Amino acid sequence: MLLYNKLRTLSRNPYCIGNMQVTFYGLQFFYDDEVEYPAGHILLREGQNQSCIYVLKKGSVKVLKGRHEVAFCDKRGDMFGEISALTGAACTTTVRVNETSQFFMIEDTEEFLVQNPRTTLFIAKMLAHRLTATTKSHSLFQTEVVELSKEDEGQIPR
Numbered sequence: 001m002l003l004y005n006k007l008r009t010l011s012r013n014p015y016c017i018g019n020m021q022v023t024f025y026g027l028q029f030f031y032d033d034e035v036e037y038p039a040g041h042i043l044l045r046e047g048q049n050q051s052c053i054y055v056l057k058k059g060s061v062k063v064l065k066g067r068h069e070v071a072f073c074d075k076r077g078d079m080f081g082e083i084s085a086l087t088g089a090a091c092t093t094t095v096r097v098n099e100t101s102q103f104f105m106i107e108d109t110e111e112f113l114v115q116n117p118r119t120t121l122f123i124a125k126m127l128a129h130r131l132t133a134t135t136k137s138h139s140l141f142q143t144e145v146v147e148l149s150k151e152d153e154g155q156i157p158r
Helices: 002-007 082-087 109-115 117-152
Strands: 020-024 027-031 033-037 042-044 053-058 061-065 068-073 094-097 101-106
Touching (some): 101 109
16 A cells, blocks of 8 residues: 555646656656546447546456457556547447446646646657557568468468
C-alpha cells in the first residue's frame, strides 16, 4: 500500500488546477478523473467518434476489429482512444472491458495535453513504440506476401 501511495500522488498540477497525477515509468502523468467499468462494458466502439483518452490503471480489456479479437491488454499504462481523441477520426476498433477495470481518464484531450507536457511526452513515447512495432509487423507481412507470391509463380523463395 505504501508503494501504491507513492505512485499515486494526488497533488495538484500547478498549470491546470484540479488535475491529479500518477507516475508511470518515471514520468508524471496527469489525468482528469478515474472511472471503473464492469466486465462487458464497451469503452470505445468502432466507427464512433469520442474525445476521451483512457489509461488502464487496473484490469484488462479486449480490442476487437469487427468480431475478431486483435489484442488483449492488461498492462498498467495501456492507453485507448488516443488516436480518435487527437485526430477527431472515428475509432478504428472496439475496446471491451474483460473484467472489472479501472481507468485514468483525460477528457478535453487537446487542452489537457497543452497544459501537461509530461503527459504529452508519455503519450508521444507510447505512440512511437506502437508505430515501431506496427512498422516491423508490416515489414514482416510484406516479406511473407512476396515469398508466397514467388511460390505461387513457381519460383523458389530465398
